[in-house]
Amino acid sequence: MIRFEGVGKRHPDGTVAVEGLDLEVPTGRITVLVGPSGCGKTTLLRMVNRMVEPTSGRVLLDDTDVAELEPAKLRRGIGYVIQQAGLFPHRKVIDNIATVPYLLGWDRKKARARAAELLELVGLAPETAKRYPFQLSGGQQQRVGVARALAADPPVLLMDEPFSAVDPVVRAGLQEELLRLQSELHKTVLFVTHDIEEAVRLGDQVVVLREHGRIAQLADPHTLLTSPADDGVAAFLGRDRGLRGLGLRPAKAVELRPVDDGLRYGGWELALDDERRPIGWIDRSAGTAELQPSAGYRPDSDTLRAALDAAVLSPAGVAVALDADGRAIGTASREAVLAALTPAGGGPVSVRKPDPADAMGTPAGADTVGTADGADVVGTADGADGGR
Amino acid sequence: MNWLNWLSDFFSDPDHRSGPDSILHRVSEHLTLSGEALLYAALLAVPLGLLIGYTGRGVNVVTALAGAARALPTLGLVTLAVLLAGVGDTAVLFPLVALAAPPLLVAAVEGVRGTDPDVRDAARGIGLTHSQVLLQVCLPSAAPTLLAGFRTATVQVIATATVAAYVGLGGLGRYVIDGLATRQYAVTVGGALLVVLLAVGAQLFFALLARFALPPGVRAQRRAR
Numbered sequence: 001m002i003r004f005e006g007v008g009k010r011h012p013d014g015t016v017a018v019e020g021l022d023l024e025v026p027t028g029r030i031t032v033l034v035g036p037s038g039c040g041k042t043t044l045l046r047m048v049n050r051m052v053e054p055t056s057g058r059v060l061l062d063d064t065d066v067a068e069l070e071p072a073k074l075r076r077g078i079g080y081v082i083q084q085a086g087l088f089p090h091r092k093v094i095d096n097i098a099t100v101p102y103l104l105g106w107d108r109k110k111a112r113a114r115a116a117e118l119l120e121l122v123g124l125a126p127e128t129a130k131r132y133p134f135q136l137s138g139g140q141q142q143r144v145g146v147a148r149a150l151a152a153d154p155p156v157l158l159m160d161e162p163f164s165a166v167d168p169v170v171r172a173g174l175q176e177e178l179l180r181l182q183s184e185l186h187k188t189v190l191f192v193t194h195d196i197e198e199a200v201r202l203g204d205q206v207v208v209l210r211e212h213g214r215i216a217q218l219a220d221p222h223t224l225l226t227s228p229a230d231d232g233v234a235a236f237l238g239r240d241r242g243l244r245g246l247g248l249r250p251a252k253a254v255e256l257r258p259v260d261d262g263l264r265y266g267g268w269e270l271a272l273d274d275e276r277r278p279i280g281w282i283d284r285s286a287g288t289a290e291l292q293p294s295a296g297y298r299p300d301s302d303t304l305r306a307a308l309d310a311a312v313l314s315p316a317g318v319a320v321a322l323d324a325d326g327r328a329i330g331t332a333s334r335e336a337v338l339a340a341l342t343p344a345g346g347g348p349v350s351v352r353k354p355d356p357a358d359a360m361g362t363p364a365g366a367d368t369v370g371t372a373d374g375a376d377v378v379g380t381a382d383g384a385d386g387g388r
Numbered sequence: 389m390n391w392l393n394w395l396s397d398f399f400s401d402p403d404h405r406s407g408p409d410s411i412l413h414r415v416s417e418h419l420t421l422s423g424e425a426l427l428y429a430a431l432l433a434v435p436l437g438l439l440i441g442y443t444g445r446g447v448n449v450v451t452a453l454a455g456a457a458r459a460l461p462t463l464g465l466v467t468l469a470v471l472l473a474g475v476g477d478t479a480v481l482f483p484l485v486a487l488a489a490p491p492l493l494v495a496a497v498e499g500v501r502g503t504d505p506d507v508r509d510a511a512r513g514i515g516l517t518h519s520q521v522l523l524q525v526c527l528p529s530a531a532p533t534l535l536a537g538f539r540t541a542t543v544q545v546i547a548t549a550t551v552a553a554y555v556g557l558g559g560l561g562r563y564v565i566d567g568l569a570t571r572q573y574a575v576t577v578g579g580a581l582l583v584v585l586l587a588v589g590a591q592l593f594f595a596l597l598a599r600f601a602l603p604p605g606v607r608a609q610r611r612a613r
Contacts, residue, residue, distance in 0.1 A: 051513055076515035086510025089605040090528040100514055132605035148514065158513075 001027045002048055002156065002190060006057035007213075009043050017043045018213030020057065026205070027155075028186040034199035035209030035216075036236075041192045044213055045158050048190060049075045061156065076100055079149030079157035079187070083164050085141040087133040093144050094119070094129035100152040111151075118147040123177055139170035143177070150185070159191045163198065175201055196237055200225060200244065208233050222248050246305035246341065251297055253340040254307050256321050256330030265333065268316035270294060276327045281316050296320040296328070304340060311337045391577055398563075398578030409562070415582065417558035422545045424477075425484030429541060433489040434534070437496025441530070442522050450497050454490035462487060466551050480552045487548055488541040495537020499530025531602055539594035546587045550579075560586070 002025035009017040018040040025031045033041040046052040047059050050071045058065045087096050094115045101111035119129055122143040133141055163171045193199055199206045200221040208216040217229035225245035228234040263270045267285035272278055280291030295313035297306040299321045310319035311334045321330040403409050440446045465483035473479050503526045511525045553561030563579025
């Protein structure tokens, strides 16, 4: 656990980056610091590994004041990933990843074996090991950066806008990869971003910061999207936060009609191939056999947002539920999807008993801190589990 | 007599084939002297340059001093050194080191300062100490610039080491000065040609070194910029 206690940073020229911040970063979870540039989020992150020294207050790592630890030693026990990856250009990928093990005095063979393991863990091909950083794409470099941070298996990971410099498609892939890694490794992650979308997607807990490192709201993503603490936070979240909130809820909640009696909707009929994979919609009333593309989603892995999207895209107004092999397992009308949006019994998020420490420095009313499990683990929505 | 005849006279003279005035001996004297001067200059300038480049302190001073040092007249320095230290190796080494040190110093400073700040930040952030960052990250990153500095310094030193003969020491300058003194222009021209060949050879040597001895990542990084 990382704890910030009354932490402040005043630069020699008198400008204040952070002022009296209290924050707890729980063990084994992803905490995202998000806010506009100049809100002090990077400064806060860098205080944890003493790349920045606070001018007041203290930062505790598992109840030890980091100021008491020798910086280089402290840092070797904390993973650190930055925006431009910062790989050593003169070293091969494998030796880049093995940097911290080398520093810790592991023998070369063991360090390289560990690095090879990590290469696989972050989804890079074994032959990447012998490449130099300049031979990799931005996304691959970032994966190597993550692998390097994980090499000595540190319990804490600091990530400073690690995915900001890559294009949106690669970014989405990297985010997914991080969530997958986290579900295996359970690191204590402090993640900084200016992208609220990313914050909501990755965070178990999201800290919205204002200038001078003041906490505007600290909440799980669902709470943040559904009940922002004030107009400022709401504005920062953007207009379609309601829709984005659907991205945190599983599509399982949508009641499906079995395929066998669900092929016809109004004048439209869903055409399937021999494997029961959808081919498209045929407009029977038009009397032609022209196929309109069908839109599908995966009830077991997609979110309500994807289900709604599929329903909106479909000419018949019907989303097709698919299994892992792309076979239709049911259909859901727009009405069925909408019905799933308003589940009985409140939000789908399992709210842990609020920890009083979590509420420190939080504006009143915004202190129901759940450790909502991210997009992947909600699963408590009532209603039919029709897809199975 | 044209200069081709001079050259054939010079190279066919038995005195230049073996003995203390042989070409091989003079070239080896010349290279030893140049090598010594470069070694001392490097020992002095490179660590200092790395440190200044890393800390960023004193960069302006270095730039100003290096510019001023280039204006120093070598022959004047030799004379001064002889007056102060008497005839001997020191009298020649002193101006040669003064000649070689500024380009090395500037190259070391600029090379280290050219290290990608993100790479330095990451290096510190994952737990390298200052000396580890300097030696394991900044030094390799500075290698191409440093090598270019060595090339400049070497060529200048080889060309200038002829002044050794001015104070009675060996090297290729002997041919140039003795040839002039005895009006044997063949010897002067031959000696001058040898100096040029050595300097060009040094250029080639460093070009090859830059091509094949630098780690690929560093080479590519330079190309990309």
